[in-house]
Amino acid sequence: MLAALNTSNSLLHSSIKTLLVFRKVFSCTIATTAVPGVKAPHYSASRSRNLFSRISPVRQDRGIVQVLDQWVAEGREVHPLEFQWIIRELRSRRRFSHALQISKWINYNRIYKLSPADHAVHLDLIGVVHGLEAAESFFDILSDQDKNQKTYGALLNCYAREGLLEKTLHHMQRMKDKGYVYSSLAYNNLMALYKKAGQLEKIPEILSEMKRDGVAPNNFSYRICINSLGERSDLSGMEKLLDEIEAQQDISIDWVTYSIVAYHFVKANEKEKVLTYMKKLEEKVGKDALGYNHLISLYAHLGDKDEMMRVWGLQKIVSKKQINRDYITLLGSLVKLGELEKAEAVLKEWDSSCCTYDFKVPNILLIGYCQKGLVQKSETMLRNIVERGKKPTPNSWAIIAAGYLDQNDLEKAFQCMKEALAVKENNKKWMPKPGQITKILQWLGDKGRIEEVEDFVCSLGTVIPVNKHVYQALIKASIRVGRDTGWIMDSMKTDEIDDETQKMLNSRSWTD
Numbered sequence: 001m002l003a004a005l006n007t008s009n010s011l012l013h014s015s016i017k018t019l020l021v022f023r024k025v026f027s028c029t030i031a032t033t034a035v036p037g038v039k040a041p042h043y044s045a046s047r048s049r050n051l052f053s054r055i056s057p058v059r060q061d062r063g064i065v066q067v068l069d070q071w072v073a074e075g076r077e078v079h080p081l082e083f084q085w086i087i088r089e090l091r092s093r094r095r096f097s098h099a100l101q102i103s104k105w106i107n108y109n110r111i112y113k114l115s116p117a118d119h120a121v122h123l124d125l126i127g128v129v130h131g132l133e134a135a136e137s138f139f140d141i142l143s144d145q146d147k148n149q150k151t152y153g154a155l156l157n158c159y160a161r162e163g164l165l166e167k168t169l170h171h172m173q174r175m176k177d178k179g180y181v182y183s184s185l186a187y188n189n190l191m192a193l194y195k196k197a198g199q200l201e202k203i204p205e206i207l208s209e210m211k212r213d214g215v216a217p218n219n220f221s222y223r224i225c226i227n228s229l230g231e232r233s234d235l236s237g238m239e240k241l242l243d244e245i246e247a248q249q250d251i252s253i254d255w256v257t258y259s260i261v262a263y264h265f266v267k268a269n270e271k272e273k274v275l276t277y278m279k280k281l282e283e284k285v286g287k288d289a290l291g292y293n294h295l296i297s298l299y300a301h302l303g304d305k306d307e308m309m310r311v312w313g314l315q316k317i318v319s320k321k322q323i324n325r326d327y328i329t330l331l332g333s334l335v336k337l338g339e340l341e342k343a344e345a346v347l348k349e350w351d352s353s354c355c356t357y358d359f360k361v362p363n364i365l366l367i368g369y370c371q372k373g374l375v376q377k378s379e380t381m382l383r384n385i386v387e388r389g390k391k392p393t394p395n396s397w398a399i400i401a402a403g404y405l406d407q408n409d410l411e412k413a414f415q416c417m418k419e420a421l422a423v424k425e426n427n428k429k430w431m432p433k434p435g436q437i438t439k440i441l442q443w444l445g446d447k448g449r450i451e452e453v454e455d456f457v458c459s460l461g462t463v464i465p466v467n468k469h470v471y472q473a474l475i476k477a478s479i480r481v482g483r484d485t486g487w488i489m490d491s492m493k494t495d496e497i498d499d500e501t502q503k504m505l506n507s508r509s510w511t512d
Helices: 002-021 045-055 061-073 080-092 096-108 116-130 132-141 149-161 165-177 185-197 202-212 219-231 235-246 255-267 271-284 289-302 305-319 324-336 340-353 360-371 375-387 394-406 410-422 434-447 450-460 468-480 486-494 499-506
Strands: none
Touching: 045 061, 045 080, 061 096, 080 096, 096 116, 116 132, 116 149, 132 149, 149 165, 149 185, 165 185, 185 202, 185 219, 202 219, 219 235, 219 255, 235 255, 255 271, 255 289, 271 289, 289 305, 289 324, 305 324, 324 340, 324 360, 340 360, 360 375, 360 394, 375 394, 375 410, 394 410, 394 434, 410 434, 410 450, 434 450, 434 468, 450 468
8 A cells, every 4th residue: 555655766667667568669650661562552551540440349369360351351441550559559469469460470471671660579579479489589580781770679678578688788799790780779678777786786777878989878778877876875876967967958857857867866865955856746747647656646745745635626626526546545644644634535526526436545544444453433434435336446445454453353363354255356466465365264263163174175166276284274163073084185185295293293282
């Protein structure tokens, strides 16, 4: 929950992840060189959307090809720019396999001659869908003419995406030797990799190397370097670099950079510096709601509720409509400051205006109550929401179960965890915390009725693998009522549970 308060740093991490995993870094401009003898048709944006409307609902690769074949069979014209737009759309929606199928279809049917830029996009898609070895194989079979800055850059992106620092360095040197490093992209890739590897001291060196090589750093280059200095507690170096950026005419610092700087001064407990850069952040934020979220989180770190609410008021004026993310940030900040009554009022405001009921929003207040020891109030709140017809996620019940465990009320923790398991379909990725489950199973083994134990273990088996604690609870409960444990022992052998449970079964400690 409180992770929302560290959004300044997490935004940079998200940017780095985006850089390494997926980006529109290679020109998706598909050359318009047509196949000899084939007249290039006029490009139509509306027609490309028409084709995309057929492709969009298809989920199988074979279906994509069938749609394209049918399009041609109907005598419709195709144009390289149409495919540029469609492939870009599919990539933005992370439908990489479908984008690759279209690129393969273009090449196989010789719709038009692929340019090096097309090959670069194709190579990057292969890397995402089939892995690095397949991307390297494709690169190897390209003609010398097609191995240019774009295709070399695509392969560099594949190495960076896999986090292969040494290969990235080697490939980048090859690009330098050929004169292919003209932009900040390759250097940004390398800085992000050093960040990922924890070698923060290397990042300023790469920035210096960029400048020596005559490559102009961009906002991302400076931002990742500023963050690396902050994480190393080199705050004077961070400010010096920021002054350098502010002195440049061709670089416009955005609010994200100021947010990162302010965040590092928060960690250093230098309030005056934090306020200085928060003021610059607010001047740059414009209409970006996420920027207001950062301001609210930073004021929460400073313990200033009044400024938090002032910024919230500005955000409501500028953004008009607040989304769930905005309420999560504000509620998390209020809970951090212990302002539960104000958080209740904000939650009521959200409840009356939200379009989509996302339980991540009320979960913030559930956590706040539990942190203050108001677990019963947290449970009452959740049950009231359920009575209104809302379907909770298992996370909500697990929050309250954790609260009861902290109070050593195992009976109520057990009941809430049963509620969580009963609604597990509302979040199929949810898994209970092992420590919580172990405590509940130990209590069930000692105190629970055998029917309760069996039902709970059955429900639990749908979300976590069977382990020794499950068997120990079953064995303890069975021994207490004099039930045969042979079937349990047989299941243990099948699941290859370790010898510890067998030893405990043979000891008197089970019934002492």
